[in-house]
Amino acid sequence: MKLLERWRQFTRPRADYSADAIALFTRFSQRHGLAYVPSDVPVEVMWEFPVQKKLVWPITLGLQNADELNFGVPGFWSYFFPFPSIAAKFESYIDAWVLGEARIVRHPGRFRITSSTDLEMLTDGKWTKVYGGYGDPWDHPTLMIRNL
Numbered sequence: 001m002k003l004l005e006r007w008r009q010f011t012r013p014r015a016d017y018s019a020d021a022i023a024l025f026t027r028f029s030q031r032h033g034l035a036y037v038p039s040d041v042p043v044e045v046m047w048e049f050p051v052q053k054k055l056v057w058p059i060t061l062g063l064q065n066a067d068e069l070n071f072g073v074p075g076f077w078s079y080f081f082p083f084p085s086i087a088a089k090f091e092s093y094i095d096a097w098v099l100g101e102a103r104i105v106r107h108p109g110r111f112r113i114t115s116s117t118d119l120e121m122l123t124d125g126k127w128t129k130v131y132g133g134y135g136d137p138w139d140h141p142t143l144m145i146r147n148l
Contacts, residue, residue, distance in 0.1 A: 016044065017083040021044070021045045022045055024069075028091065028094055031095070034052060034098070035049070036052070036082060044062065047061045049062055052065070057145065059072065060072040061094065067081050068083070069081065069087065076117050105118050116132055
């Protein structure tokens with residue numbers, strides 16, 4: 001019986017959180033006074049924030065696969081899902097990035113595919129990993145970038 005219920009979870013249509021993502025991205029851009037350009041890519045929502053007064057690096061915010069939030073800067077791309085359980089944390093991560101309270105750290109491996117890149121948040125004076133990914137190209141002269 002549990003197997004059947006589990007199967008039903010995967011066969012149900014997923015909720016589309018496009019309107020919620022647009023509201024989240026709008027709050028973010030208004031709170032920080034950031035300009036953005038909606039991107040015409042084949043995903044539900046994708047906004048590009050170019051380098052501007054409060055951004056040292058361009059950032060990308062997205063929603064794909066109906067409930068997967070994305071945050072990206074050159075050399076880093078992340079996936080946070082499902083939307084209902086991660087949206088508030090995601091919003092705090094992108095706010096922290098703008099405020100300089102988040103950083104992206106590259107941990108080089110012997111090969112690019114074995115290199116990892118972590119998003120870390122400054123919490124109580126200590127850097128804490130909130131996301132990790134592997135294999136993305138890293139074109140930065142240092143192993144850490146931050147919006148300062």
